[in-house]
Amino acid sequence: MxxxxxxxxxxxxxxxxxxxxxxxxxxxxxxxxxxxxxxxLTMVKFPADVLNRLVVAARADAASKEYLRNPLDCRKGLAYRPMPRETVNFLRHTCLNRSSEKQAHIPTGYTNSYDNIISKIERKGVDVAERIRAFKVNVLHLIASTYPDLALECEEQIFHINRNHQEK
Structure with missing residues (x-):
């Protein structure tokens, strides 16, 4: 047999x-x-409460940096519940391709991070706009499949990415 x-x-x-x-x-x-x-592409999966705390901590960290501070910001505090858009953006920039413990301390810009891969696409110089669009859409699909409660926000961002790409 x-x-x-x-x-x-x-x-x-x-x-x-x-x-x-x-x-x-x-x-x-x-x-x-x-x-x-x-x-x-891989995405880190956090429990919802942990993810919310991480997004709030990232928001507070960004607000503490003088060069990121918005002078028109009139919020009384930063500990409010994260919005889906903010959560998707946090996941995209900090939780994509976290493959080793050596990169755990680097918030963004690590090897094969979102920004790093876009930089590689731009350096290659072949069909850059279409490849970046496809990469962004694939990342959002990955986030939507990993975090189903964020799927609607991911679809909204995909719609805007595709619309902006068609306008160019």
């Missing part, structure tokens, strides 16, 4: 991964489609 060996999707070639519905990253050259692509 012959058995077929199971090969996980991450170990299949880029061509096979695309056929399975995996989005291949912008930097994978077409001549290497016969090789596997093991780069994937």
């Amino acid at each position: 012959e058995t077929s060996e199971y090969i996980p999707v991450r170990q299949r070639s880029a061509r096979e991964q695309q056929a399975a519905g995996v989005t291949i990253p912008y930097f994978h050259p077409a001549e290497r489609d016969h090789l596997p692509v093991t780069y994937h």
Whole structure:
């Protein structure tokens, strides 16, 4: 009796991964489609109460920085419940691709962070606007699948990203 060996999707070639519905990253050259692509976006999953505390702490930290302070801000305190938009933005910039403990102390700009990947796309210089749009949309889909209660806000941001891209 012959058995077929199971090969996980991450170990299949880029061509096979695309056929399975995996989005291949912008930097994978077409001549290497016969090789596997093991780069994937990941999102840290926090319990809702922990995530809310982190967003409030980030808000307070930003307000403490003189160069980020808004002179028209008339709020009495900063400990109010985070809005969905603020939470999605926090997740996008601080919780994407947290793959090692070495990066745990860096709030943003770590290796393969949101801003770091956009910088890599811009440096490559090929179809930059479309690739950045696709990356942003993929990140928002990842946030929506990891945090279903933020899916509506993610869809709203995707709508605006696509609308702004079409206007250019």
